[in-house]
Amino acid sequence: MNREEQINRLRNEDESWDVVVIGGGATGLGCAVDAAARGYKVALLERDDFAKCTSSRSTKLVHGGVRYLQRGDVRLVLEALRERGRMKRNAPHLVKDQAFVISNYRWWDNFLYFCGLTFYDILSFGFGYGRSLFLRPSTVRRRLPTAIRKGLKGGIVYHDGQFDDARMAVNLAQTCVDLGGTVVNRTAVTGVLHDAEGRVCGVKAVDRETGDTFNIMARAVINAAGIFVDEVMAMDRPGHAPMVKPSQGVHLVLDMKFLQSDDALMVPKTSDGRVLFAVPWHGRVVVGTTDVLRETPESEPRALEQEIDFILGTAGLYMNPAPTRKDILCVFAGQRPLAAPKKEGKSTKEISRSHKIIVSDNKLITITGGKWTSYRLMAEDTVDKAIQLGLLEPRKCPTRSLHIHGYRPNPDLTNHCYVYGSDEPELHALEQTDPTLQERLSPRYDYTAGEVVWAVRREMARTVDDVLARRVRLLYIDAREAKAVAPKVAALMARELGRDAAWEARQVADFNAIAEKYIVE
Numbered sequence: 087m088n089r090e091e092q093i094n095r096l097r098n099e100d101e102s103w104d105v106v107v108i109g110g111g112a113t114g115l116g117c118a119v120d121a122a123a124r125g126y127k128v129a130l131l132e133r134d135d136f137a138k139c140t141s142s143r144s145t146k147l148v149h150g151g152v153r154y155l156q157r158g159d160v161r162l163v164l165e166a167l168r169e170r171g172r173m174k175r176n177a178p179h180l181v182k183d184q185a186f187v188i189s190n191y192r193w194w195d196n197f198l199y200f201c202g203l204t205f206y207d208i209l210s211f212g213f214g215y216g217r218s219l220f221l222r223p224s225t226v227r228r229r230l231p232t233a234i235r236k237g238l239k240g241g242i243v244y245h246d247g248q249f250d251d252a253r254m255a256v257n258l259a260q261t262c263v264d265l266g267g268t269v270v271n272r273t274a275v276t277g278v279l280h281d282a283e284g285r286v287c288g289v290k291a292v293d294r295e296t297g298d299t300f301n302i303m304a305r306a307v308i309n310a311a312g313i314f315v316d317e318v319m320a321m322d323r324p325g326h327a328p329m330v331k332p333s334q335g336v337h338l339v340l341d342m343k344f345l346q347s348d349d350a351l352m353v354p355k356t357s358d359g360r361v362l363f364a365v366p367w368h369g370r371v372v373v374g375t376t377d378v379l380r381e382t383p384e385s386e387p388r389a390l391e392q393e394i395d396f397i398l399g400t401a402g403l404y405m406n407p408a409p410t411r412k413d414i415l416c417v418f419a420g421q422r423p424l425a426a427p428k429k430e431g432k433s434t435k436e437i438s439r440s441h442k443i444i445v446s447d448n449k450l451i452t453i454t455g456g457k458w459t460s461y462r463l464m465a466e467d468t469v470d471k472a473i474q475l476g477l478l479e480p481r482k483c484p485t486r487s488l489h490i491h492g493y494r495p496n497p498d499l500t501n502h503c504y505v506y507g508s509d510e511p512e513l514h515a516l517e518q519t520d521p522t523l524q525e526r527l528s529p530r531y532d533y534t535a536g537e538v539v540w541a542v543r544r545e546m547a548r549t550v551d552d553v554l555a556r557r558v559r560l561l562y563i564d565a566r567e568a569k570a571v572a573p574k575v576a577a578l579m580a581r582e583l584g585r586d587a588a589w590e591a592r593q594v595a596d597f598n599a600i601a602e603k604y605i606v607e
Contacts, residue, residue: 087263089546093293095268096129099301103127104478105469106289106304108275108318110134111141112251112458113441114310115258115269116465122267123488124469124481129302130262131291133274133314135552137255139385140312141458142556143420145337145375146367148173148181148247148459152354153361155206162440164209169460170247171213176462177254177490179497179507183215184248184365186352187230189404191237196220199354203244216245231346232405243349248365251458252556253505256545260491272548278307278321278450286322286450295548306477308468309452313383313423322450329444330454332383332421336393337374338606339416339562340364340409344401345371356400364401368502370415370563373401380421387419388603414606416565423454443471451475462486502532513540527571533558538575542582550575550597565604572597 105121107114110132121128132138150167151159174181190196203218219242226233226241259269277290279301288303309318313332320326345351345364353362364373376393394417402408441456441464453468466483473480492507503510516536517523523536541547541557553575554568555561561568576590576597583589 087260087269087544087546089270089272089548092263092268092546093270093273096131096270096273096291096302097298097300099303101303103129103288103302103304105129105306105308105472106131106302107308107310108289109310109312109314110136110255110259110269110271111139111310111312112137112255112258112461113312113453113456113464113468114308115255115262116461117308117310117453117468118262118267118269119258119265119488120462120465120469120483120485122262122265123484126469126478126481128262128267129304130259130267130269131273131275131289131302132269132271133294134385135271135548135556136259136269136546137252137556140420140422141255142252142562143335143337143418144251144458145335145363146248146251146365146372147184147363148249150206150210150246150459151457152203152206152244152352155202156354159440160209163206165463166457166459167206167210168213169463170215171210172462172486173249173459174215174247176488177249177257177493177507179492179494180254180257180490180505181247181249182499184246184350185216185348186244186246186350186363187221187226187233188242188244188352188354189226189230189233190239190241191234193239196240196242199242203242206244214245215247218242218244229347229349230351232344232407233351234404234406244352247459248350248367249458250368250505250559252559254458254490256557257491257507259546261488264491269546271546275318275321278318279303280448284448286446286448306472306475307450308472309450310468312454313421315423315452315454319444319446319450319452322446322448330383330423332380333424334378334380334387334390334393334419334421335375336389336397336417336419337372338394338397338401338409338414339418339564340371340373340413341415342366342369342371344405344407344409344413351404353400353404356396358396362397362400364405368559368563373397373409383421383423386600386603387421389417389419389606393419394606411606416562416604417606418562418604441467443468445471445475449475449477509544513537516540527558527560527574528567530567531560531564533560535574535578538578539582542579547579548583550579550593551600553579554597555600561601561604565601568604569598569601572601
């Protein structure tokens with residue numbers, strides 16, 4: 087997946103495309119893969135990097151949505167459970183079974199949650215990961231050594247999925263290219279083109295690395311820009327009233343001593359009526375999340391102090407030892423694109439998480455909402471909508487059983503390179519060509535120099551942030567250590583990309599500015 091090769095395909099303005107997708111997050115990448123799998127000629131443009139915003143900052147779960155079941159949204163849960171099963175079957179190198187333990191301190195809760203999660207299992211029939219079971223207090227203590235023991239009345243174990251979100255995004259981009267599609271990052275859409283009748287017929291774009299501008303003509307344009315969909319809708323129809331309200335979710339990353347288990351902790355009801363997860367991920371524990379409406383969308387949002395305090399306070403009620411600010415290795419914030427509430431003050435937890443497809447009078451197709459688990463279904467519905475509108479000739483969707491790039495059953499999860507799936511042997515072969523590529527970026531972690539070179543050559547990484555945030559994930563595991571290795575990464579990338587020392591210095595400075603938002607003092 088070479089960026090120069092990809093963007094050169096877009097420069098010929100005499101060429102016409104079937105589908106142009108705006109946005110390289112989960113939804114946009116899903117749409118591009120779906121369109122390419124059906125045989126349409128598709129191009130995807132991402133302003134920054136794949137999964138730069140919301141899609142790299144999830145709770146790392148592939149789930150049906152236990153909290154939605156609590157609210158009685160059975161249709162949404164059923165839909166997500168089916169997609170959860172398909173996601174694991176299509177990308178077993180990234181999606182794995184994850185057991186969750188609910189520790190209960192009231193007898194009634196054992197009965198209540200067992201019944202609810204048994205129903206959850208029934209809904210997932212044929213797509214399940216494992217049965218829900220009642221646990222005695224002694225079993226809860228064994229499975230969750232750090233659980234608060236005083237007053238423990240037992241627990242419930244249930245199963246969902248866990249994955250690496252940004253790695254999935256990279257693999258989806260590669261899948262699209264494998265299928266003949268074109269994907270480009272660092273390319274911004276600056277305008278929407280209309281034909282003589284006023285219908286959308288393409289986009290204006292700019293290569294943010296060179297400043298070159300060009301037009302891309304297409305039969306269907308899909309706006310999958312996430313929290314920025316309103317900006318694209320305004321390009322189509324000036325004066326467009328904002329439709330999306332960003333809802334911010336924050337996660338803390340802690341050392342494994344706060345969980346000491348391969349099982350995840352799930353708190354089904356917090357002080358504000360939401361749920362809290364503590365999930366093992368790449369040797370660390372991801373704890374979250376929050377749900378706070380924000381006024382404007384941000385590419386690099388900062389966690390609010392109240393969000394950090396809420397997560398620490400709630401985790402401390404269920405974990406011994408209780409985590410403190412000094413224990414936080416990383417804090418990351420992402421913003422979900424939720425439809426703006428009709429009534430002022432409406433809680434984010436009351437806004438439906440189901441996806442929505444909006445078609446403008448000019449036939450711009452906008453897809454928003456949803457979550458990672460349902461990305462494939464969202465894409466199928468969106469491309470089907472383009473067919474229904476007569477923009478594309480009918481073709482069946484084959485993605486329910488489409489293997490994602492890197493497909494590799496039964497990966498060795500003890501090897502940090504398992505996320506490369508079937509590409510892992512080629513990565514190691516690259517490292518064998520030069521002893522320096524086998525060197526670790528940090529003595530504290532297994533990531534190697536070879537992975538940086540691989541990210542540049544094969545995964546379209548263009549900045550230090552691309553590598554450390556979304557290719558090797560060090561920023562999300564240990565933000566301070568990520569800052570420490572940034573100069574080494576910049577030097578490796580400069581050599582690969584043919585950049586000078588000034589570029590290296592700018593990259594380090596830019597990354598440090600980003601990393602500061604992931605560090606809690």
